[in-house]
Amino acid sequence: MFVVLLLFILGDWTLSKGAPAPISREIFVNPQGGSGIYTTIQDAINQGVPGNNTGWVLINVAPGVYAENVTVPRDKPYVYLKGHQRSTTIVAWRTSDGNLWEATLMVLADNFIAQRITFKNTFNVAGSILGNDVKPAVAVSVQGDKNSFYRCAFIGVQDTLFDAVGRHFFRSCYIEGAVDFIFGDGTSMYQACVINATGYGFITAQRRETPDGPSGFVLKFTRVIGTGPTYLGRAYGAYSRVLFYKSTLPGSVDPKGWDPWNFVGHE
Numbered sequence: 001m002f003v004v005l006l007l008f009i010l011g012d013w014t015l016s017k018g019a020p021a022p023i024s025r026e027i028f029v030n031p032q033g034g035s036g037i038y039t040t041i042q043d044a045i046n047q048g049v050p051g052n053n054t055g056w057v058l059i060n061v062a063p064g065v066y067a068e069n070v071t072v073p074r075d076k077p078y079v080y081l082k083g084h085q086r087s088t089t090i091v092a093w094r095t096s097d098g099n100l101w102e103a104t105l106m107v108l109a110d111n112f113i114a115q116r117i118t119f120k121n122t123f124n125v126a127g128s129i130l131g132n133d134v135k136p137a138v139a140v141s142v143q144g145d146k147n148s149f150y151r152c153a154f155i156g157v158q159d160t161l162f163d164a165v166g167r168h169f170f171r172s173c174y175i176e177g178a179v180d181f182i183f184g185d186g187t188s189m190y191q192a193c194v195i196n197a198t199g200y201g202f203i204t205a206q207r208r209e210t211p212d213g214p215s216g217f218v219l220k221f222t223r224v225i226g227t228g229p230t231y232l233g234r235a236y237g238a239y240s241r242v243l244f245y246k247s248t249l250p251g252s253v254d255p256k257g258w259d260p261w262n263f264v265g266h267e
Helices: 041-048
Strands: 023-029 056-061 064-066 070-072 079-082 089-093 103-107 112-115 118-121 138-142 147-150 153-155 161-163 167-171 174-184 187-191 194-206 216-220 223-226 230-234 242-245
Touching: 023 041, 041 056, 041 070, 089 103, 103 118, 118 138, 138 153, 194 216, 230 242
Parallel strands: 023 056, 056 079, 064 089, 070 103, 079 112, 089 118, 103 138, 112 147, 118 153, 138 161, 147 167, 153 174, 161 174, 167 187, 174 194, 187 216, 194 223, 194 230, 216 242
Antiparallel strands: none
């Protein structure tokens, strides 16, 4: 089940020392509007990003609360979504009842970057952590390859961050939830992030299902906070793989660490 990784390779895309790729186009989003300015993020993606583009499109998002769900389609790679600060640039949406395939932000394209934006699913905001009214509500679903997030925030209760598939990098992010709030079959690095476990539950639910599968989560230099009690994770697949490396864990983490869930015997 959960094993220590002695070596974790995401690929050369995270290690490249070459010059950064140039921005081919720059567009702006502001809820107040203005000449040549989009009022929603989705309009900026739909109208300002060409299909099958090969150059980075920088979308500057002004401070504000954007009540919309955003999808980056598969045929629109090289999108760079840049907010002002995650405390002032917020995308908030309430998805329908327990649907894992809906999210406040859905990234289907490869080569995507988001910076300094908060993504929040408000479905469970009024729910009780221990009650039956808490259901899956995804803030961000990451399904492309080479997707990166810098100084972003992901806020929810159950299934906050769907790290579904592909190679992903999260740097200096804030991730909040209670139940399985980082889950999926991604091959991902979380570096210098703050993980807030807001109630009883499990931080991770990684999905690797074959013993030779490449996927796994590495949480490096992370700081876990919150009330808990919480487990570091539970097995969402027969060969789930997660590593906390040089991270700070509070007393609210259950000393058992991990829960085998439906895969007892795979420890």
